Amino acid sequence: MSVKYGILTLLSLKTNHGYELKIELENLLGIKGKINPGQIYTTLDRLTRDQLVSSVGMDDQERKLYKITVEGKKELENWLLESVPYDSTKEDFHFKWSCARKIRFEQEQKMLEQQKVMLMKDVMELTQLKTEFLIQGDENRYLLITGTLLHLEADLNWINQVENRNRT
CATH class of the missing domain: 1.10.287 (Helix Hairpins)
Structure with a gap:
């Protein structure tokens, strides 16, 4: 499971903040999903550094909001089209x-x-x-x-x- 691509998936739907991404990603993973909040924020930092997401300000509760970039959408689409080997x-x-x-x-x-x-x-x-x-x-x-x-x-x-x- 890739937190990176889970976040890109969720941000392709709407702009969001880290905690809500954690909740939605756990729902996306279903019964096996419990994610450390630190992992979300570390991944968001890397995605921002790699220009796959960008920060678009704060919400009304002063939480940093993120959105996917054009490069992020391309990265997500490429990942979705990769076959997954069963080994x-x-x-x-x-x-x-x-x-x-x-x-x-x-x-x-x-x-x-x-x-x-x-x-x-x-x-x-x-x-x-x-x-x-x-x-x-x-x-x-x-x-x-x-x-x-x-x-x-x-x-x-x-x-x-x-x-x-x-x-x-």
Whole structure:
């Protein structure tokens, strides 16, 4: 997740101040989003330095307002058009499992079981949220959670395949 591009996305919609950007960015991220306010302001400083956003004064509560520049819009559009590679070797659990296999870790099965328990807990929580978002008519969050659930299902299937191969 890139705070930089999240801020550019939000500023492409309207001029805003740092705290409101934090709140809106957390909403954009959904259930996984908690952002340190310092990260917002540091990113805004860099975006200003790089001329991707500019400060346009203060609001009525003396908060600094920012807007996206033409260069910022171009940067955002270029980023949106970049494909995102899926590289599972960089994912934490897959890397950890590869390390365990490399050293013939005796508790590999326990690792797999614990990971499955955590994934199932996530599946149950997300399924409940998915239902809530469907009822609320929040199409974006509903579809994002649906995608996350599909990834979790794939991870569970992968663990089952590893366990089945270990039994043979």
